[in-house]
Amino acid sequence: MISLEKQVAQASLKLKNLAQKSHLAHKHRQQPPARLKKQDIVLYVENLTVSFDGFKALNDLTFYLNSGELRCFIGPNGAGKSTMMDVLTGKTKVDSGSAWFVPDPGDPNPSHMLNLLEMDEVSIANAGIGRKFQKPSVFETLSVAQNLELALSMNRSVFKTYRSRLNGEQQDFMMATLEKIRLSSLANALAASLSHGQKQWLEIGMLLMQKPSLIMLDEPVAGMTPEEIEMTIALLHELKGQHTIMVVEHDMDFIRAIANQVVVLNQGTVLAEGNMDSIQSDPRVIKAYLGEGL
Amino acid sequence: MNELTVQEKFLSGETKSFILVTALLGAVVVMLSLMPEGSFIHLPVYVVNLLGKYVTYAILALSVDLVWGYLGILTLGHCVFFALGGYVMGMYLTRSIGAQGVYGDPLLPDFMVFLNWHELPWYWQGLQYFPLAALLIICVPALLAYVFGRLAFFSRVSGVYLSIITQALTYAMMLAFFLNELGFGGNNGLTDFKTLLGFSLQTDGMRILLFALSVVTLCLCYLLCRSVVVSKLGRLCIAVRDAENRVRFIGYRVENIKLLIFVLSAVIAGIAGALYVPQVGIINPSEFSPVNSIEIIVCVALGGRGRLYGAVIGAFLVHIAKTMFTNLMPEFWLFALGALFVLVTLFLKDGVAGLLCVHLKTGSTETLTDKA
Ligand SMILES: Nc1ncnc2c1ncn2[C@@H]1O[C@H](COP(=O)(O)OP(=O)(O)OP(=O)(O)O)[C@@H](O)[C@H]1O
Ligand SMILES: [Mg+2]
Numbered sequence: 145m146i147s148l149e150k151q152v153a154q155a156s157l158k159l160k161n162l163a164q165k166s167h168l169a170h171k172h173r174q175q176p177p178a179r180l181k182k183q184d185i186v187l188y189v190e191n192l193t194v195s196f197d198g199f200k201a202l203n204d205l206t207f208y209l210n211s212g213e214l215r216c217f218i219g220p221n222g223a224g225k226s227t228m229m230d231v232l233t234g235k236t237k238v239d240s241g242s243a244w245f246v247p248d249p250g251d252p253n254p255s256h257m258l259n260l261l262e263m264d265e266v267s268i269a270n271a272g273i274g275r276k277f278q279k280p281s282v283f284e285t286l287s288v289a290q291n292l293e294l295a296l297s298m299n300r301s302v303f304k305t306y307r308s309r310l311n312g313e314q315q316d317f318m319m320a321t322l323e324k325i326r327l328s329s330l331a332n333a334l335a336a337s338l339s340h341g342q343k344q345w346l347e348i349g350m351l352l353m354q355k356p357s358l359i360m361l362d363e364p365v366a367g368m369t370p371e372e373i374e375m376t377i378a379l380l381h382e383l384k385g386q387h388t389i390m391v392v393e394h395d396m397d398f399i400r401a402i403a404n405q406v407v408v409l410n411q412g413t414v415l416a417e418g419n420m421d422s423i424q425s426d427p428r429v430i431k432a433y434l435g436e437g438l
Numbered sequence: 439m440n441e442l443t444v445q446e447k448f449l450s451g452e453t454k455s456f457i458l459v460t461a462l463l464g465a466v467v468v469m470l471s472l473m474p475e476g477s478f479i480h481l482p483v484y485v486v487n488l489l490g491k492y493v494t495y496a497i498l499a500l501s502v503d504l505v506w507g508y509l510g511i512l513t514l515g516h517c518v519f520f521a522l523g524g525y526v527m528g529m530y531l532t533r534s535i536g537a538q539g540v541y542g543d544p545l546l547p548d549f550m551v552f553l554n555w556h557e558l559p560w561y562w563q564g565l566q567y568f569p570l571a572a573l574l575i576i577c578v579p580a581l582l583a584y585v586f587g588r589l590a591f592f593s594r595v596s597g598v599y600l601s602i603i604t605q606a607l608t609y610a611m612m613l614a615f616f617l618n619e620l621g622f623g624g625n626n627g628l629t630d631f632k633t634l635l636g637f638s639l640q641t642d643g644m645r646i647l648l649f650a651l652s653v654v655t656l657c658l659c660y661l662l663c664r665s666v667v668v669s670k671l672g673r674l675c676i677a678v679r680d681a682e683n684r685v686r687f688i689g690y691r692v693e694n695i696k697l698l699i700f701v702l703s704a705v706i707a708g709i710a711g712a713l714y715v716p717q718v719g720i721i722n723p724s725e726f727s728p729v730n731s732i733e734i735i736v737c738v739a740l741g742g743r744g745r746l747y748g749a750v751i752g753a754f755l756v757h758i759a760k761t762m763f764t765n766l767m768p769e770f771w772l773f774a775l776g777a778l779f780v781l782v783t784l785f786l787k788d789g790v791a792g793l794l795c796v797h798l799k800t801g802s803t804e805t806l807t808d809k810a
Contacts, residue, residue: 233687269689282682283677290673293444295688301700303690306671310444320440332443354688 153260179341184211186388187232187358192241193410194227201227203412205241209358211249214380215262216399219409225392226278228409229360233275236424247271247357249388254279270300272349274356278363278392280343284336288346291335292318295350319354324382326375336353341368347378359383360390365398396420407430442745446668453664456747457657465652471646483642489651490717492757497656497710499737499753500746501703504663506735507743508672509699510679512601514731516707519579521725524626525615526578528721529562530571531639535632548630549623559621568635570765575712576705583704587697594693595680605728612726627722634716645717652713656750659706663746675699676744692697729772733760736779742789753789 166362194202203225209215217225230236235311243260243346269275273318283291296314298304310318321326325345330338335346343362351359365373373395379404393399400420401404408416408423410432416423423429446775467489470481498520504512518703537544543549547557586607590600618624631639638644666672677685678692684694715721724730733756741752756778782789 189692255782264690265683265686266691269687275687277684277687282740283680284685285676285680286673287443289444293670294674294677294685295689297689300690302694305690305695306666306669308670310442315442348658350688 149214150406155185163187170256184249185209185330186211186246188244189228189232190242191425192228192243193232193239194224194231194236195239200412202231202238202241205409207414207417208209209388209390211246211388212385213405214319214384214403216403217390217409218344218394218396218399218406219415224412226362227408227412229390229392231276232268233273233360234260234263234268237261245271245273249357255279258351261426269356272355272357273360274351274354274358275360276344276347276351276362276364278366280340280347282338282346282350283337285332285334287332289318289322289331292321292345292349295353295354297355309427311424321349321352324352324379338420341372344368345372345376348376352383356387356388360389360392362392363394365393365395373398396424443538445670448665448668450668452747453661456660456750458655460660460750464650469645470651471642473805474561476698478780482703486649487645488605488719488761489643490652491563491714492754493652493656493678494710494714495734495757496750497652497659497713498707499708499734499749500656500659500663500679501503502705502734503738503741503743503746503749504666504706505700506738507745507749508667508679509696510682511596511696511700512598513604514601514728514735515604515606516703516734517730518604518726519704519707519716520553520584520610520711520730521608521611521615521721521723522579522582523575523659523711524715524721524725525622525628526565526571526708527712527715528631529565529622530568530635531563531631531716532568532623532628534634534636535630538632539630547623547628549626549628550621551617555621556785561563562621572666575708579704579711580701583701584697588699591693591696591700605731608726608731610730611691611724612728615723615726623722625723627720627724629720629722631716631719636689639719648713648717652717655713659709659745660750667746671695671698688760696723715794716751733775736775736782739779739782740786740789742793742795744793745791746793748789748791755790 159418169287185208186231189208190206192199192202192205203224205224217372219225227236238261239259245258245260246417247256247258247318247399260268260273263271263375283294286294296310296318298308298314300319315325319328322331325343327338327346327349330342335343338346344367348361348364351361368376377398380389380391384402391399391402405415406418406420406423408426408429415432467481467486470479470557471483471486473480478778498516501519503514505513505516532547535547541548543551547554548564550558554625565574590603595603615622615627616625622628633639634644667675672771674685674690679693679763682692685695711721711725714810732754737752737756739752740751740755741750742748754776759774759778760771763774785791787797
């Protein structure tokens with residue numbers, strides 16, 4: 145009998161300790177970056193390192209993103225561009241570093257900043273970060289409109305989803321998005337029947353439906369015809385300013401057409417940063433791309 | 439174009455026809471069985487009874503179609519919920535036997551007297567009341583599905599591994615229910631039922647009534663599934679089936695979606711089981727057998743996964759075939775089942791419903807061109 149009581153007491157002590165510890169852990173968790181004075185930064189990425197079996201896909205990567213900015217990331221294959229997006233969207237865990245996101249650029253309160261490395265992909269998406277993957281992924285057996293409908297920003301709870309119906313305003317928003325991504329005439333077609341470029345657009349459209357404040361586009365014009373690329377450029381110019389946008393691309397003409405600020409990644413770290421011309425004449429960049437024909 | 443058709447109509451032509459045809463066939467069966475005996479259109483009651491059994495399998499197939507056809511989870515153990523619903527019903531029916539048992543014990547079921555038990559285990563208490571039994575028929579499968587789903591979906595087990603676990607679950611349950619000590623009648627299960635809600639189970643009227651009740655339940659479950667499938671939640675299920683990770687990146691908790699649908703499906707399966715037991719008059723651990731669950735998967739595959747009426751058609755076809763095989767050459771049934779599955783996956787991807795759909799579609803376009 146006595147031993148049982150002892151056990152119970154021990155167990156409750158352990159529980160208490162555990163609760164305290166987790167409480168402390170919560171208190172001691174990483175502080176948001178000190179350099180908060182600069183008002184318009186929405187993404188703080190500092191010293192990110194990710195390794196796969198000893199190979200460092202990201203190596204001490206640091207950069208900051210301003211609100212409303214369109215920033216392009218280039219770099220040779222395997223430079224870590226997609227891995228960077230994986231980390232920021234909760235898909236890949238880091239070894240070290242920090243990533244803080246300001247969900248509402250108008251809100252200067254640092255305690256409202258979000259530590260992206262502590263969040264999973266769902267909460268990151270709901271915090272306002274949308275992503276287009278390198279490999280287009282849309283829901284093939286649903287129609288274009290249905291794809292957009294699922295992405296529409298609204299309460300994500302299962303029961304709400306069961307009862308949800310599009311209201312007039314949402315329908316108009318969807319129409320407008322369809323217009324933007326040039327798929328109005330194909331709204332009721334199955335996503336599987338779209339061309340590669342159209343699927344890319346549909347994915348961008350789904351992003352827009354989410355109304356994210358930060359958009360990440362991984363190779364948005366891969367596999368598009370020149371006309372389609374032109375239209376994508378026009379679309380991005382439209383979006384510039386309304387959202388903060390990160391673009392990863394290999395197509396230099398496309399980059400030149402949309403961006404003024406370009407970051408070059410190589411071996412998981414920032415190699416150079418600046419406008420397109422200064423970058424293309426940078427000897428380090430040329431060396432990194434050697435044999436790839438920049 | 440300015441028509442956005444995001445959501446299908448709940449009562450589509452297809453749904454209306456299904457309900458109409460099912461109700462009509464059900465009514466015809468009831469009427470034929472009520473014809474005077476000896477008249478050449480009289481349907482013997484044992485056939486009605488058999489059909490009633492098929493209807494409960496159809497309900498089970500419907501529930502499997504929801505999780506496999508729409509959500510993409512290949513469950514190889516759905517009979518676990520069917521059997522649990524059946525066992526709860528069996529317990530109620532056993533308690534209703536009362537003192538009419540072989541040993542005449544007013545409280546203890548025969549098998550407990552036989553095992554020399556002197557007290558009714560706690561989980562048998564109160565089961566003489568139908569409302570409690572009805573509640574448990576829903577809650578027990580739901581609870582198991584919830585616990586299982588929490589563990590499996592939230593640790594992100596999926597694909598083949600998940601299928602294997604579902605199979606293991608039903609197998610483990612079968613072994614557990616074989617144990618006499620568990621207090622569910624062991625090997626023999628529960629049987630020798632006498633009455634349901636005070637009415638004898640052995641009368642023709644009761645058999646016909648149970649059949650009719652099964653048909654009505656099938657229709658109601660169909661409508662319930664239909665309401666899920668046409669909703670945004672239904673489209674979300676399809677999205678999870680196609681690209682689960684993508685769904686996460688647009689901000690939905692995939693685990694919650696899976697959990698809800700899985701629990702819903704388990705409840706439907708449990709209800710089917712509860713209707714099955716009074717019609718066959720017995721429930722024993724063999725209902726948990728993994729083969730049964732695979733049979734239902736074959737039903738859905740044959741009927742056409744991702745189409746609700748397909749599951750129903752498949753359930754009838756497979757179980758009619760099974761009845762024929764078990765009468766003529768029982769030892770070949772499993773081979774036939776396997777062969778059927780292979781043939782369907784190779785040559786009939788969309789199942790019978792897919793075939794029907796193609797035929798109906800081409801039919802309608804023909805009439806259109808005729809008019810033009
Ligand atoms: N899950 C993983 N496991 C092991 N290695 C990985 C994994 N993901 C990425 N890598 C490796 O990390 C490196 C960076 O990959 P990443 O996809 O980020 O490159 P990238 O810059 O996007 O290249 P690309 O232009 O070809 O898309 C590559 O060498 C890749 O092989
Ligand atoms: Mg990449």
